[in-house]
Amino acid sequence: MKKFSPLLLVLLGNTASQTADQGITxxxxxxxGHFSSLVLPSPRGAFTVEGKVQLRQIADIGKWxxxxxxxxxxxxxxxxxxxxxxxxxxxxxxxxxxxxxxAGKGIVQYLQWxxxxxxxxxxxxxxxxxxAKEEMPFSMRYDGKVVTMTIGGAQTSVxxxxxxxxxxxxxxxxxxxxxxxxxxxxGQ
Numbered sequence: 203m204k205k206f207s208p209l210l211l212v213l214l215g216n217t218a219s220q221t222a223d224q225g226i227t228x229x230x231x232x233x234x235g236h237f238s239s240l241v242l243p244s245p246r247g248a249f250t251v252e253g254k255v256q257l258r259q260i261a262d263i264g265k266w267x268x269x270x271x272x273x274x275x276x277x278x279x280x281x282x283x284x285x286x287x288x289x290x291x292x293x294x295x296x297x298x299x300x301x302x303x304x305a306g307k308g309i310v311q312y313l314q315w316x317x318x319x320x321x322x323x324x325x326x327x328x329x330x331x332x333x334a335k336e337e338m339p340f341s342m343r344y345d346g347k348v349v350t351m352t353i354g355g356a357q358t359s360v361x362x363x364x365x366x367x368x369x370x371x372x373x374x375x376x377x378x379x380x381x382x383x384x385x386x387x388x389g390q
Contacts (some may be wrong), residue, residue: 225253225384230270230373234261237374244366248345248388251369256337257295257311258377268376269294273316274342274349276364288318289349289360295334309334313354330354
């Protein structure tokens with residue numbers, strides 16, 4: 203997918219919109235087994251990505267679980283491919299009984315950290331397992347080399363081997379709403 207500036211997305215009438223104070227609102231909604239990718243250019247040097255993400259609906263779960271990722275990437279990555287360098291998180295959802303057979307009905311959401319180095323992706327163990335549809339504030343600070351991420355009461359840091367070039371949001375098999383999404387250069 204091509205890179206779009208937030209202003210261009212508003213002008214095109216896409217599902218992303220922005221105001222100066224609130225940041226971007228992006229309603230990422232996809233069918234089972236499909237995905238959507240939005241790539242936003244990042245400032246040179248240090249910057250912060252912050253906002254809130256919320257699972258709104260899940261599509262039928264088959265081969266693919268509903269999920270959304272926010273990744274600060276270094277170098278180019280085609281839509282749907284693993285970036286050469288990157289750090290981010292995954293918010294995913296599953297029926298509670300798949301996590302714990304005693305959990306009964308309902309959907310739970312969980313988080314995982316994501317690291318990409320030399321085109322290989324590593325995911326952490328799931329954490330922050332809770333009932334689905336809870337809004338999750340997040341922050342990702344890039345200091346020119348290290349990405350420090352905070353979400354769901356947890357924090358981690360990942361060192362990138364290439365400079366950050368973009369922020370990529372991907373969602374699949376459900377509807378995920380991003381609000382107050384801002385990419386702010388350091389010092390502003």
